[in-house]
Amino acid sequence: MKKNGKQIGLIVLASVIGLLFLIPLIWMISTSFKNDFEAIAGGLNWIPENFTFENYLYTLTGDGVDVPIFRWMFNSLFAGLAGTAIIVAIDALAAYGLARLDVPFKKYLFPLFISTLMIPFVITFLPMYMQFSNFGLLNTYAVLIFPYTANAFGVFLLYQFFKSFPKELEEAAKLDGANKWQIFVKIVIPSAKPIIWTLAIFSFMGIYNDFLWPLVATNSPDMRTITTGIAIMQQGSFTSSYGKLMALTTIATIPILIVFLIGQKQLIKGITQSGIK
Amino acid sequence: MKEAKLPASKAKKERLSKFTSFLFVLPYLLLFLAFLFIPLVYGIYISLHDYNLLSSVQPFIGFENYATIFNPDSAMNSLFFEGLGNTVKFVIFSVPLLVVIGLGLALLLNSIPGKLRTFFRTIYFIPYAISVSVVSIIFLWILDTNSGLLNMYLMDLGFDAIPWLTKQPFAWISLIGATIWWTLGFNMIIFINALNEVPEELYEAGAIDGASAWQKFIHITLPTIRPIMLFVIITSTIASFNVFGQPYLMTRGGPGDSTEVLLMGIVNLAFEERELGVASAMALLMSLIMIVISVIQFKIANYKQGGEN
Numbered sequence: 393m394k395k396n397g398k399q400i401g402l403i404v405l406a407s408v409i410g411l412l413f414l415i416p417l418i419w420m421i422s423t424s425f426k427n428d429f430e431a432i433a434g435g436l437n438w439i440p441e442n443f444t445f446e447n448y449l450y451t452l453t454g455d456g457v458d459v460p461i462f463r464w465m466f467n468s469l470f471a472g473l474a475g476t477a478i479i480v481a482i483d484a485l486a487a488y489g490l491a492r493l494d495v496p497f498k499k500y501l502f503p504l505f506i507s508t509l510m511i512p513f514v515i516t517f518l519p520m521y522m523q524f525s526n527f528g529l530l531n532t533y534a535v536l537i538f539p540y541t542a543n544a545f546g547v548f549l550l551y552q553f554f555k556s557f558p559k560e561l562e563e564a565a566k567l568d569g570a571n572k573w574q575i576f577v578k579i580v581i582p583s584a585k586p587i588i589w590t591l592a593i594f595s596f597m598g599i600y601n602d603f604l605w606p607l608v609a610t611n612s613p614d615m616r617t618i619t620t621g622i623a624i625m626q627q628g629s630f631t632s633s634y635g636k637l638m639a640l641t642t643i644a645t646i647p648i649l650i651v652f653l654i655g656q657k658q659l660i661k662g663i664t665q666s667g668i669k
Numbered sequence: 670m671k672e673a674k675l676p677a678s679k680a681k682k683e684r685l686s687k688f689t690s691f692l693f694v695l696p697y698l699l700l701f702l703a704f705l706f707i708p709l710v711y712g713i714y715i716s717l718h719d720y721n722l723l724s725s726v727q728p729f730i731g732f733e734n735y736a737t738i739f740n741p742d743s744a745m746n747s748l749f750f751e752g753l754g755n756t757v758k759f760v761i762f763s764v765p766l767l768v769v770i771g772l773g774l775a776l777l778l779n780s781i782p783g784k785l786r787t788f789f790r791t792i793y794f795i796p797y798a799i800s801v802s803v804v805s806i807i808f809l810w811i812l813d814t815n816s817g818l819l820n821m822y823l824m825d826l827g828f829d830a831i832p833w834l835t836k837q838p839f840a841w842i843s844l845i846g847a848t849i850w851w852t853l854g855f856n857m858i859i860f861i862n863a864l865n866e867v868p869e870e871l872y873e874a875g876a877i878d879g880a881s882a883w884q885k886f887i888h889i890t891l892p893t894i895r896p897i898m899l900f901v902i903i904t905s906t907i908a909s910f911n912v913f914g915q916p917y918l919m920t921r922g923g924p925g926d927s928t929e930v931l932l933m934g935i936v937n938l939a940f941e942e943r944e945l946g947v948a949s950a951m952a953l954l955m956s957l958i959m960i961v962i963s964v965i966q967f968k969i970a971n972y973k974q975g976g977e978n
Contacts, residue, residue, distance in 0.1 A: 402781050409774070410792040416807045416850065417795070419818050423810065432816045436825070482696040489693030496687050501694065508705055510963070512911065514932065515956040518939055518949050519711035520704065542704035547697065572689060601800040603914045604932075608940055619800040623918055626806050634810045641803045652798035656791060663855060664862040 417645075424448070424638035431635040447639035461643065463614055464621040469647065471536035471617065472600040478537065479595045480588055483546030488580055490547070491554035492562070493572060502551065505544040513604075521609060531615040536606060540599050546591045549665060553587045554580070590662040593655035600648050618644045712949050720946030727946070734950035748938065749951050752931035753958075759916075759930060760909040762845050767905045768898070770849065771856030776886075778857075779864050790861065794854035801851070801914030808847040809834070809919055840920050840928050847915055852908065856901050863897035864890065899970040903963050910959050931955055 418438070423431050424447055426440045434441065451459050489495045490502045516539075524535050557580070565575045581588070606617040616624065622640045630637050652659070716734055720727045737745045774793055778786045796804065811818045812833035820830040833843045867890055875885045891898075913932040916922055922929030935955070939948035 399781065402777060403785060406777055406781055406785070406789045409777075410789050413792050413796060413850065415818075416811055419811060420807050436818070436821050478700075482700060485693045486697035489690055493690035493693060494683075494687050495690045495694050498694075501698070505697075505701065508701075510960055511705070511709070512907065512956045512959050514911065514935070514952045514959075515712060516705060516708035518935075518945060518952055519708040519715055521939075522715065522945065523703075523708065523711065538700065539704050541700045544701075572693075576693075597798065601798075603801045604936070608936065619802045622806065623802040626802075626809070626918065634813075634816075637806055638810065641806050644803055645799055648798050648800070649795070652795070653791075656794070660794075660858050660862075663858050 420638045420645075421642055423634055424642045426635050428633050428635050431638075432632075447635045448643075451636055451639050451643070458613060459621075459625065459640075460613060460616075461618070461621070461640070464616050464618040465643070465647070467533075467536065467615060468600050468617040468619065471533060472596045474533070475537045475540045475599045476592050476595040478541050479543070479546055480592050482541065483591065484550055484581065484584065484588065485576070487547045487550035488554050488576055491551050492557075505547050508544050509548065517605060517608065524609060531610050531612045535609045536615070536617065537599075539605060539609075540595070540602075546595065549591055549662065550584065550587060552665070553584055557583065586658070586661075589655070590658040590665075593651065593658045594662050596651060597648060597659075600651075712953060715945055716949040716953055718946050720944070720949070722943035722945055730946075734947045735954075737947060738950060738954065745947055745951075748934050749931070749954070751926060752929060752934035753955070755927065755929055756910060756912065756931040758841070759844065759912050759928075760906055762841060763848055763909045763912075764902065764905045766845065766849055767853060767856055767909075768901055771853055771901065772860045772898075774853065774857045775860035775864055778861060790857075793857055796851050797854040799851065802918060804847055804851045805915050805918035808843065808850075812843050812919075834920050835924050837924060837927055840924060844912075844915050844919060844928060847919065848909070848912070852905075856905065859897060859901055860894070863894040867893045895970070899966065903966050906962060906966065907959060910955075910962075 422438050422440060425443050425445070426434060427442060427444050427446060430437075430440060430442055451461055486505075490498050490505075495501065520539055521530075524530050524532075529535055561579050561583070562575050565579055570578070600617075601619060602617075603619050603623070606620045607623070610616055610620065613621075622637070622644055625640060626637055630640070717729060717731060718727045719730045719733070737743045738749045740746055778790055778793075781789070812820075814820060814830055814832050814835070817833070819833065824830055831839055833839045871889045871893070872885060875889050880888065911932065912930050913936070916928040916930050917933055917936075920928045922933055931951070932955070935948050935951050938944050938951070
């Protein structure tokens, strides 16, 4: 009896905390369906009195104000997908090579790569900006994609997996006359699919949500990402149009929320594996 | 048989094999060099020059940029150390809360039934998926002095409106609150996993000895999850040290310069005043501080563990 009461108390507590986590998002969505007047003066109405789509129509069609929101969304999704594809491909190759093949100097290469996990982004972002600037590549997709591909996290994650991967399958394939590349593509990659998904979800979210780098590395309105674009709008013409701002933040959140909800399991796996060696 | 026959061709074969294996590592190695190693070296190079982007020449000046930062009479000195002070404040306020509440939520979830546990875990974890700019703009709106959600509820309850973003200590409270809401889920996930790894037998042994829930937590749970605790403290410290988006968007460094964190100062110096040399020197010093802190935290934890065994 006493135990039951305690359980119910804990569930109530968990629910209250859950509400605290959801309130900002619910209020964001609620505000996005209010006109500017009701947003500011409407008080605590969680359900809009004058339910309106005008904020979405206005921000999506860009009437009068330059809000290239489709372009920003495309930039973010494209950079996220392309960056993720590159990261997965090169990290899998490198991790497999270092874990299983006779790569020269691998005794030094792996620790060298892993030690860079300690290096904060602050150290590289200014010189990287100058590198891109020197080659005239600011405001291009290269700047939104390549800086993320050098991160050693994926090499580390996949290396651990390949190290513990049973050798028998590879050896059987070798006896059948398969070369390294064939073994990698036909045997290693299929068995590494779950961990590769983990890396992919991590990478996509990291690129899509990044703020500081796209903020400093792009300045043409067409090359903004969605996360920097809405920040510019907040500091510019939308400063106190909270209805419109909340429509923008809702739009920006939808794709990443879908990715998050689908990939939650992989994400959790990646987080726990990054902590436990 | 084969081995004895042709040693020369065997060596050749081995070299070929090493070469093809190297091709696996080559693509990553190239990107690593281009976007990590070269920037690292280039950053040191820039920090040793009078690197103003608006001037036509960027002469070598040795360690002068560093000397300016440490010269108490220079503007760069106050910019760096005031920024660093604000960053450190943010770290000191946020990290203990992020660790303790993260562990608290994990303990809470572990003591409710399985299906609800998964449900609430997802709810608590959702904000982690959102970009810092979205988080900041949502909280700007909720914390708005005149028509923000929080003040409207406070006024309904008969309190005065609080200037959440324009007066201290409220500005810090707002930044920390938004940060906790945004990133707590990450720590919680790590702690949930760590709690699941504590061997059940330890708790059973504790129960036989008549230990209370609190005693079990102090004497069994905490010592067992200590390495994970250290990992969470280090990652939270590093993340908080890198704070930028929240003050950049929510308080714009204010009121006054009180929330102008170091990274904001560096970005300003580099991209508004175009002083890349000093900015790079500051970025290098900031990174050095971060690396030293994580090494110290690691050493302290190792020492404590060694002392007890």
